[in-house]
Amino acid sequence: MRRLIHQPLDPFCRKVRLALAEKKLAFELEVEKPWDRREEFLALNPAGTVPVLVEQDGAIFSGHRAITEYLDEFYRDPDGGLVLLPGNPIERAEARRIADWFDEKFAEEVTRTLVDEKILKRFLPRDLGGGPPDTETVRIGMHNVSYHLDYISFLVERRNWLAGEEMTLADLTAAAHLSAVDYLGNVPWSDFPQSKDWYARIKSRPSFRALLADNVPGMPAARHYANLDF
Template identity: 55%
Template sequence: MVKLHHYPLCPHSRFARLALGELGQEVELVEERPWERRDAFLALDPAGQTPVLVTDDGLVVPGAGVIAEWLDETLGAAAAERRLMPSDPAARVEVRRLTGWFLGKFWDEVTGYLVNEKIYKRFVPRANGGGPPDMASIRAARANVRYHLRYVGFLVQRRNFLAGDTLTYADLAAAAHISCVDYLGDAPWGEDEAARTWYARVKSRPSFRALLADKVPGMAPADSYADLDF
């Protein structure tokens, strides 16, 4: 069984967990607190960032994007209708574009601020950058998430899912990041009804159940977080 070194409220880890779940892969979850920079974890990936997947034969696959590509290369053809990357080259470009949007741009403008300020800094000593959250960063994230949700709404009003007719890595990347915003109570669900409806569909999938059970010590999720009819 493969092992996934992850942190429950790391959105990139959540993306990897969703992808593994959608492909029906059993996985052993190893919780990693990346701010602790454990020597054993750094030996797997010197970048010290979650997620990191380790296969049965010891291959180390670091990072959400690399894990997604590895899964498609090794399991995609056999997944048939469950495949998360289309076979058409142009469609693959769109999936990669949107997956990169959420793993990169959304992280830089929304989840990176919220997760770091509201969660990670609670566990990091002040000398290493921990302490109270920076409210200016949180306000920036709350403002930025609004236009991202409008973009999600724009896409799904024209397509069945974000990148086309079927569920792909793009939907999982978006939902993984938005789920962290939702957990923290910073998702403005009144902003765009189409985006909310799309998220409810993805949130209702079996692969999402384990994420909805996640808890951060000392920080309960928002009331709507595990509610499928939010």
């Protein structure tokens, strides 16, 4: 069976889980704590990061970008599965630009300051930066998330999906990143009705169900996290 080695609330892992599910590819999840730096894990991925995908034949793929590009190239015509990067090279560049917006800018400005601060720091040993969340850092993250919701609204006012008329990797990536913040209940959806409508469309897809069932021990999801009518 295909295996995805992951961390449940890691947005990069969530993106790959969505991509696999949209491609209708079956897989088992295996949780890894990258900060433990286990030798067996480093042998799979010397960068020491999740996600890592292990195919049925044993082939190993590391890094969320290399994995999603591989999935889209290798499983180009699965029965009814989503093409992650459809269209011509110019349309694909737009989808990749927006995916990177979330993988880099949102990750730095929101995930690091909110999700890492509130969740990751609970699990990290103190010498690796663990400890209680820093209130000022969390406040900055809460402020930054609105800026990104504003950008999503700007895009979906002009297009059906973030990168154009079809759903792409850009939507899965943005939704994966937002979903981790939404688990914490820190997305001010009511202030951004267009972003909320876009997220509701993705959230109701079958590929999203497994993400909505995630549960971090000792830190239950926000009340509306799994609710399709949020």
